[in-house]
Amino acid sequence: MLEFLIQNNIVCHAVEAMLFASIACAILGVIITQIHISSIGFTMAHAAFAGAAVGMFLSVNAMVTAIIAGVCVAFLIGPLSDKARVSPDTALGLLFGISMAVAIFFIAYMQTLGRGFSAMGLLFGDVISLYREEIYLLALISVVAVVFVVVLYKEITGIIFNKKIAESVGIQVKPVYYAMLFVIALTVALCLPIIGGLLLYVWLVTPAAIALQFCYRLSAMFVAAPLVAAAISVSGALAGLEYSLPVAPLTAVMFSVVFIIAVLLSPKRRVTFRKS
Amino acid sequence: MPMNHGGPIIEIMGVYTAYEGADRPTLQDVSLTVRRGEYVVIGGPNGAGKTTLLETINGMLPITHGDAVVCGHNVRGDGCRVRCRVGYLLQNFSFDPLTPFTVGEVVMMGRFGKIGLFRKPGLEDHEAVARALSLLGIRDLASRPIGQLSGGQQQKVLLAQNLARNPEILLLDEPFSNLDMFARESINALLSRLVSEGVTVVIVSHAFDDLPDRPVRVVVMQEGRIVLDRECAPGLVEQVIRSTGGSAANA
Known part of the structure; x- marks a missing residue:
């Protein structure tokens, strides 16, 4: 996409990846910091880790199971927080613990079976060795993040300001809030294997x-x-x-x-x- | 002096409201009919269920038994529509100095429910916000960050947020807290004007000196039930509440 500016393919891909992923994460980061769920990064990383461990155990594509696990956890954050009457940050802590436990269980079990495990690589992506498809995926993620914030801007700002006031003025808080958490978690889940945790x-x-x-x-x-x-x-x-x-x-x-x-x-x- | 009002705008019929995990309902068999343009003062001791009643009226709390119809909508299934037509000033709010919202943005939020999903504020919305800011005398604060205002100014901003959606009902939970006497007088005059224009005001307040100079309806609650409901002169409100056995100071 930026080849007309940067001739070297490796540099061009790295710059594109950094550009798209940073835009997506920074936009959603505004929401994350304002509703105090910074731990979503750690939780999603460990959900992906658990998914990868399960994928390795089942001998299926670990990248796919890592993303599926991330999406499942993304679905769970909002409802778990509401049903268990805990803050979203506490819900993230609970899911972090569960993910970690699942990952460790399968790693330990595979070791007893004499099978190696190398899913750690999923958590530490490398921006200088990306495929073109991965760049396109990052571009798509950044477009989704921008469109999501633009389309639901009123509702998002209302919820960030104060959930109870947002509800009292007639905003449909619950579905928008769940959608917010889901888009954030999905972005993290998809970016993680490509970009890496750091x-x-x-x-x-x-x-x-x-x-x-x-x-x-x-x-x-x-x-x-x-x-x-x-x-x-x-x-x-x-x-x-x-x-x-x-x-x-x-x-x-x-x-x-x-x-x-x-x-x-x-x-x-x-x-x-x-x-x- | 008898009061002349329009038809019922709030109809609560045998309502029970319970919080999750509570061993008994906070509101128990509460029935109340409020007509358009009434000024209702809700009193009673702490924990009597006054705030719960306000939040039940605008559909923010689940009704476990009974029914409530507000502005023609059943609160049980249409809470969001009710809230678009009802203003609700929450009790005791203050904002962090770094809160990244200006006064104008906060007041505009009052219109969000009316504007609806996927739509942007239009000219009508901006005019409503300007009108609400003017009514509260805070138009000059529109571009100031809300976190940098005093508690009283923040209270006015939240009241303006509610007025911005031209509510048919105003539910006010301690609206005079944090306000100086001049602000209390001007808001009291504003509420009187709104009532004369047909807006229904339901207010939970400690400040009985700041009631309008006209008969008001007093509803006293104790332990989740309405124990008294009558009209009286504004100067007698405290006496009426005391007569039920609850301390007016705790109202």
Whole structure:
């Protein structure tokens, strides 16, 4: 897609992957940070891990079972949180524990059967060795994330502001809330095997946290977070490949540095200091 | 002075409301009919079920027995439609200073249910928001982040959010908390005006000095039941509530 700008195929694929995945994750990251479910990244990673373990045990495609497990967990987060009367974060913690238990059970069982296990690779994708189909999938995911937020913008902002107030003004909170959790979890489940856990966790939280330092409006955060994420991610990919440095850790460090600078420069914090 | 009102707008018939896991219903066999344009004050001790009654009227809590019809819709199956026509000011809200919403955006949220799914706010919605901000005297705050306002200003913003959808009924849970005396007077005058225009006001309040200068209907609740329901002069509300045995201070 960006071949007209970048001649080298490997660099081009890496930049495209970083661009699409960072946009999708950063947009959804605004929702994640505002409704306090940052642990969704860990939970989905371990759901995929459990799915991969089951896939290996059943001798079917581990990537497919990893995604299926992720989708199943995505379906469960909302209803589990409601039915068990626990916060979404607690529901994520419960599902994390269950996923971990399933994964460890099958790994241990396969070891007793004398079968090796190498599903760990699923959790640590590599942005410099992606197939074209995987780039297309990431592009599709980013389009779905953007369309989802644009189409349900009113409802999403209402729920982020306050679920009870959103319900009182006539928003159909439950279906929109479940859809929000599902799209977030599905995005994480699909991006994880391609991009890997490290960048995913960074993208889900840091761009939104950087945007929050400067934005007084949620609408501005939805624009600023993906722009910041895309700029840093593409810079990280280009710098990493140019100087033969590991792309994902380099990009993660760049995000952390930008976050620290953002906190220091934030006008919101300056106001607080003046008051006290 | 007898009050003249329109037809029934809230009809609650033998309603029981229970929270999940509770060993008994919070509302028990509650029946209440409120007519269009009435001003109803709900009193009673803490835990009497006043807030539960408000949330039952606008369909936010499940009714286990009985029926409730509000604005012509059965609350059981049509709660969302009811909430599009009923304003509900929740009790004791405050927002974090970093909350990324401006006053204008928060007030616009009051229109979201009316606007409906997949639609964007139009001219009519923006006009309604501007009108609501003007009514509360906070139009100059429209672009300010809500988290940077005082508690009283935030309370006004939430009231404006409810007024923005031109409600037929206003359910107000402690609307005068956090407000200074000038704000209480101006909101009291506003509520009186709304009632004279046909809006029904159902209010849970401690502040009996801030009632309109006209007869009001007092409904007193105890242990999830209505124990008194009568009209009286605004100056007598506290006395009427005390006569039921519940402390007015706990109302």
